[in-house]
Amino acid sequence: MTDYRRLRVALLGAGAVGSQVADLLRKHADELADRAGAALDLVGIAVRNLDAPRDADLPQELFTTDPEALLVGSDIVIELMGGIEPARTNILQALNAGADVVTANKALLATHGPEIFDAADQVGASVYYEAAAAGAIPIIRPLRDSLAGDRVKRIMGIVNGTTNYILDRMDREGSEFADVLADAQSLGYAEADPTADIEGYDAAQKAAILASLAFHTAVPLDAVHREGITKIDKQMMDAARHAGFVIKLLAVCERLEGAPRYPAEPAAEVTADGEAISVRVYPALVPRDHPLASVHGANNAVFVEAEAAGSLMFYGAGAGGVQTASAVLGDVVSAARRHIAGGVGVGESTRANLPVVPIGRVTTSYQITLEVDDRPGVLATVAGILSEGRVSIATVEQTIVAEPNGDAGRARIVIGTHRAVEQDLSDTVDRLASSGVVDRVVSVLRVEGD
Structure with missing residues (x-):
């Protein structure tokens, strides 16, 4: 092997990913040295x-x-x-000691990212985190480097493999949520306590990271609207399929320009020209001809829309020890090259400092499913309430729901809407629920990618 400059590499943690990183550092030492321009000496592994x-x-x-x-x-x-x-403490210590840091810690970056990036800036170091947002999928580097000269308008992604596995099987097999979740746990896709995945916490952390990077704005985790998939059932899946959609848990990071402002909103919620961003995670209807609809199993995919580059999609494994280790080692090689080249590390930009608006400001289309009495005048009353709430109907489909005794006394109405402001839609659904003509609001799902 060529006589390279030697760089000391310390590893903190030796779980599923850490063990694979250490093993690959040792097995492929010569190849990594060729790519990095430096020998990477693993000097130790800290474990509990x-x-x-x-x-x-x-x-x-x-x-x-x-x-x-x-x-x-x-x-x-x-x-x-x-x-x-x-x-957090160990990373700050490493940066203050002059080391570059590679991390896959999405929870830490979503909650303490600004503090960590500021500490790196103070000493001219760099923080690399490709594995923190979508496993093995290269999305951080394209956003930070490849699209640095462009203007990202929207990111829409499936960034949690567990929930995609569950929803995909429910869609393709007609299975119930609880049954597929149990299978996911037995296969190792889901933890014994699956809350972080199925309630959307994991996806929300990744959304905060992606939005911060794409929009040059520090996005606090509590500004991300979050909903999980626990209310999705077989009937909702069947209705989605019938209407030409598939249900996916999406992370949506969107630049809003000239968005409507409500009178009660403070001026600080938008810039002078009405620009702001929205960051949200929820189960949504995706048209079956959209690229994200074909993401199956535990895979992830991120769909990026930029002004000049247009639409881009990044697809691959969202988890797994070896797969995530690949992204980590890519960052290690980048850090080594920076050390060889010298100079100050490139910091994270928050120069735009755009306001993050609440979910009520978002505009999208919806599918509303209601159960009502099967009698004359009900549909007209429902349509009137929607119209009064500034929600325009695009499609209506009614089916009869059989009573346990076999009588047909109720109907299920599935209403597709044109684009509406979330706050208007939410207020209108509340009025429907208390109208006296609606027995039950079965579900309200947003439509993305249409």
């Missing part, structure tokens, strides 16, 4: 438990329970511990 089982056969002498000892003198620190602490 020295005796825990690992997914790779690694020399025991590499392991330590003292992460701080590894940080001193390291050129690159890879943080794969997860969680907020001690990961």
Whole structure:
């Protein structure tokens, strides 16, 4: 092997991803040195438990329970511990010691990203986080580098493999949510406590990261509107399929220009020219001819719309030890090249500082499903309430719902709307629910990608 400059690499964490990263660093040392222009010496791995089982056969002498000892003198620190602490403290220590940091910690970046990026700026270091947003899919680098000269208008993505696996099977097999969730847990796609996935927390963290990068704005996690998939059932899936849609849990990051403003809203909620951003996660109807509709299993995909580049889609594995390790090692090579080239690291831009507006400001179309008494005048009353609420009807389909005794006393109405403001739609649905003619609001689903 060529006599390269040697860089010291410290690894924090040796779980499913960390073990694979360490193994690949050792197995492919020569190839990585060729690509990076420097030999990458793994000097140690900090773990909580020295005796825990690992997914790779690694020399025991590499392991330590003292992460701080590894940080001193390291050129690159890879943080794969997860969680907020001690990961946050260790990353700040590494940056202050002059090391570049590679991390896959979406929860940490979504909550403490500005603090970490500011610390890196102060010392001229860089933070790399390709694996934090969509597993093995390269999306961070395209947004930060390839589209740096463009203006991103919208990002719409499937960024959680567990929920996509569940919804995909419900759609293709007609299975019930609880049954598919149990299968996902047995296969290792879902944790024993699946809350972070099925309630949309994981996707919301990734949405905050993507929106911050795409719109040059610090997006706090609590500004991301979040809904999970636990209310999606077989009937909703059947109705979606019948109407030509598939239900996906989407992360949507959108630039709003000239969006409507309500009188009660403070001026600070938009810029002088009415520009703002919306960041949201929810189950949505996607037309079956849209590229995101064909994302199956536990895969992820991110659809980007930019002014000059047009529509771009990034597709691939959203999770998995080896797959995520690929993204981590790509960042390690980038960090090594920066060390060889020298100079100050490139910081994260928040120069735009656009306001993040609440979900009520969003404009999209909807599918509303109602159960009503099957009697004359009901549909006219429903249409009148929608019209009064500034919600325009695009399609209506009515089916009879049989009573347990076999009588047909109720009807199910599925209403597709034209684009409407979320707040108008929400207020209108509340009026429908209390109108006396609607027995039950079965579901309200937004339509994206139409």
